[in-house]
Amino acid sequence: MPSISKIRLEILSNLPVTHNCFRLELGGDGLPDFAPGQFVQLEVPGKYLRRPLSVHDADNERIVLIYKTVGEGTALLSQMVPGQALELLAPLGHGFTANACKDRTLLLGGGLGSAPLYLLARKLIAAGKQVNAVLCFNTAADVVLQDEYRALGVEPVIVTLDGSMGIKGMVTDAPLPEHDFFYTCGPLPMMRAVCKTLDTPGEASMEERMGCGAGFCYGCTIQTAGGPARVCADGPVFRKEDLLW
Amino acid sequence: MVRDLSTDFCGLKLKNPVIPASGTFGFGLEMADSFDLNILGGISLKGTTLEPRFGNPTPRIAECEGGLLNAVGLQNPGVNALVSEKVPALRKLYHGCIIANISGFAVEEYREACRIAGACEGIDIIELNISCPNVHGGGMAFGTDPRAAAEVTAAVRTVTRKPLVVKLSPNVSDIVAIARACEDAGADGLCLVNTFLGMRIDIKTRKPVLANRTGGLSGPAIFPVALRMVNQVAHACSVPVMGCGGVSSANDVIEMMMAGARAVQVGSENLRNPFACREIAETLPQLMEQLGIEKLSDIVGCV
Numbered sequence: 001m002p003s004i005s006k007i008r009l010e011i012l013s014n015l016p017v018t019h020n021c022f023r024l025e026l027g028g029d030g031l032p033d034f035a036p037g038q039f040v041q042l043e044v045p046g047k048y049l050r051r052p053l054s055v056h057d058a059d060n061e062r063i064v065l066i067y068k069t070v071g072e073g074t075a076l077l078s079q080m081v082p083g084q085a086l087e088l089l090a091p092l093g094h095g096f097t098a099n100a101c102k103d104r105t106l107l108l109g110g111g112l113g114s115a116p117l118y119l120l121a122r123k124l125i126a127a128g129k130q131v132n133a134v135l136c137f138n139t140a141a142d143v144v145l146q147d148e149y150r151a152l153g154v155e156p157v158i159v160t161l162d163g164s165m166g167i168k169g170m171v172t173d174a175p176l177p178e179h180d181f182f183y184t185c186g187p188l189p190m191m192r193a194v195c196k197t198l199d200t201p202g203e204a205s206m207e208e209r210m211g212c213g214a215g216f217c218y219g220c221t222i223q224t225a226g227g228p229a230r231v232c233a234d235g236p237v238f239r240k241e242d243l244l245w
Numbered sequence: 246m247v248r249d250l251s252t253d254f255c256g257l258k259l260k261n262p263v264i265p266a267s268g269t270f271g272f273g274l275e276m277a278d279s280f281d282l283n284i285l286g287g288i289s290l291k292g293t294t295l296e297p298r299f300g301n302p303t304p305r306i307a308e309c310e311g312g313l314l315n316a317v318g319l320q321n322p323g324v325n326a327l328v329s330e331k332v333p334a335l336r337k338l339y340h341g342c343i344i345a346n347i348s349g350f351a352v353e354e355y356r357e358a359c360r361i362a363g364a365c366e367g368i369d370i371i372e373l374n375i376s377c378p379n380v381h382g383g384g385m386a387f388g389t390d391p392r393a394a395a396e397v398t399a400a401v402r403t404v405t406r407k408p409l410v411v412k413l414s415p416n417v418s419d420i421v422a423i424a425r426a427c428e429d430a431g432a433d434g435l436c437l438v439n440t441f442l443g444m445r446i447d448i449k450t451r452k453p454v455l456a457n458r459t460g461g462l463s464g465p466a467i468f469p470v471a472l473r474m475v476n477q478v479a480h481a482c483s484v485p486v487m488g489c490g491g492v493s494s495a496n497d498v499i500e501m502m503m504a505g506a507r508a509v510q511v512g513s514e515n516l517r518n519p520f521a522c523r524e525i526a527e528t529l530p531q532l533m534e535q536l537g538i539e540k541l542s543d544i545v546g547c548v
Binding site for chain 2: 067214217
């Protein structure tokens with residue numbers, strides 16, 4: 001198992017990016033290297049368990065996490081302000097296999113699943129790969145990260161379930177660019193549709209309610225082609241052929 | 246002054262009393278690259294059954310004030326994988342006390358799993374888990390009735406000479422009666438307590454949060470109750486007791502030992518801080534100094 005660090009970081013910013021999503025930037029010393037698709041377990045003052053959040057962007061001095069206020073924990077997190085400190089465990093899990101893509105890749109994001117795919121896009125572009133992205137949201141008000149993808153030189157195809165922006169429907173309703181490998185992160189029904197529709201090889205980042213996030217508690221097990229697997233430690237990224245839908 | 250943290254448990258010398266509890270530290274290898282495991286007095290491995298088990302559907306975890314509920318349902322690779330893969334791999338890195346936690350659904354199954362674990366050189370203690378609340382028709386059913394507890398303890402006693410420690414359930418009206426029944430049936434030690442049966446409901450969906458409906462409560466919320474039970478059992482029985490339940494600090498370890506525990510298991514705290522056991526072991530000498538304790542074993546059962 002890879003080495004895990006417990007680090008205390010300062011909040012640099014914690015600002016809303018949509019009506020219910022926040023962008024949290026933390027900075028400090030001792031940050032490890034992150035592979036795209038890895039996550040952290042973030043302390044939330046007043047809550048017993050940490051919250052697993054995927055890494056949207058990171059370098060040696062800062063880490064950016066994007067989260068949705070879905071319950072009490074994330075609501076508490078959204079009230080934290082710059083200057084306050086938060087402890088996290090990192091890096092956790094197995095991320096995307098960036099070198100599985102030969103030349104042309106397709107990223108398929110659903111909601112905040114678009115966040116970890118951004119770091120992957122940045123690394124793939126740096127490695128000279130061609131990157132296309134299709135990002136799906138419920139409605140126009142939920143669309144995030146469009147400008148950040150554009151800043152990388154990737155014009156994401158936007159899909160909304162209600163048609164209020166871009167193409168109407170599911171991510172699989174968009175014309176999908178040619179690619180030799182795909183990476184997907186989003187709600188399970190979306191990833192299931194992606195894995196069943198595309199005949200190209202790919203990887204999907206799974207989500208499950210976690211306890212420890214580090215492989216101890218067996219709280220987040222799913223059944224895979226290779227047997228029971230812990231989403232936190234054996235995943236969260238799995239190869240398409242290993243996932244049993 | 247050099248503080249003596251060592252403790253004797255069932256004839257084994259542990260360098261300190263701090264042991265990650267079963268189910269909260271995997272098979273010990275998950276943190277092997279993050280810190281030197283040899284700072285731990287012992288490691289209790291994930292609950293293991295005769296045959297491999299997938300466990301319960303998810304969600305298996307529900308948070309609550311002061312702790313969490315789990316309903317993992319004894320997911321494990323089976324006792325043969327334990328003795329052929331997990332224990333040998335851990336033994337290469339770790340020289341302390343390795344505790345195999347064995348569970349089952351029938352007396353014969355417990356006996357066979359304990360026979361296999363008992364024959365494994367790397368295992369120091371067999372922890373007989375008769376207190377898992379998250380499986381049906383086994384586990385806790387043996388730990389809530391003195392006669393059933395005695396029957397399974399006696400059956401296992403015949404197949405291993407290794408120290409046999411029975412892990413008790415707190416979901417009983419008289420834990421001393423169960424503890425005495427296990428002691429009389431041949432247990433070399435007792436470990437208490439396992440989790441408290443609990444439940445949470447999602448008020449939006451009007452459904453239980455856990456797929457299993459109910460789960461075991463652990464964490465700081467249960468510490469005072471666990472402490473009271475350890476105190477009662479330690480004074481009623483003559484075999485050594487491992488204290489377990491909501492321990493999250495060096496302070497809690499001292500309390501458990503004062504209540505009568507010779508060794509102390511740390512559970513849920515590992516799930517939010519995988520470095521917890523190392524930090525507790527490192528903090529104990531300072532706390533002993535503050536309290537004027539030279540030898541940790543001197544305080545066992547002083548209350």
